Structures are given as structure tokens and as C-alpha cells.
Amino acid sequence: MPTLVLVMILATAAFSYWSAARAAAERAEALGRDACRAAGVQWLDQTVHATGLRLRRQDTGRLGWERSFRFDYSLDGLDRHVGRMVLHGDRLVSFSGPLSPAPARLN
Known part of the structure; x- marks a missing residue:
């Protein structure tokens, strides 16, 4: 019986980690797509790649x-x-990528 409880706890922890990682990747995709749209550039591959944790x-x-x-x-x-x-939880803490076009000068 204790082995079953331990397996259930480990499975729950693994699922929670996977779910949080998937949610962070979806948030990063939305941020990257929106940044590219705002800058008027083409977002390639339609995805983001995790590079660090x-x-x-x-x-x-x-x-x-x-x-x-x-x-x-x-x-x-x-x-x-x-x-x-870089995302800390669901909060964006660092970004480098396409910049929005400079605003038009008002005369």
C-alpha cells in the first residue's frame, strides 16, 4: 500500500511539472508571436524552443x-x-528580439 501512495505522489508531481512547462511554452509562444506581429516581421517555425531551466x-x-x-x-x-x-512563472523578465517600428515623427 505505501508503494502505491508513493507512485501516486510521484505521478502527480510529474504531471504538475509537465503541465507548468506546457503552460509556460504556450505563454512564450503567444509573447513571441505578438512581438513579431507588432514589429511587422515574420515569425518562423510557429513555435518556441526551451533552452534553459x-x-x-x-x-x-x-x-x-x-x-x-x-x-x-x-x-x-x-x-x-x-x-x-525568459519567463519566471508566467511573468516575462527578459526579452530580446524584433523591435516595434519607430513611431512616426509629428511635425
């Missing part, structure tokens, strides 16, 4: 996962550039 303290002092992602975009369809972002 580490434990880090949240503002509340509790430990949480910080996940790094990369994505590719193109300015004109012929080139390829790499964008990167």
Missing part, C-alpha cells in the same frame, strides 16, 4: 521555475534571426 526565488520569497526560450523570426523572408525570452 533553473530554480529562482520569486518576489514573495518562494522558489519557482525560471524558463528560457528562443524563437526565430525574419525581417524579409530571406534572413533568419534569433529572439530570446
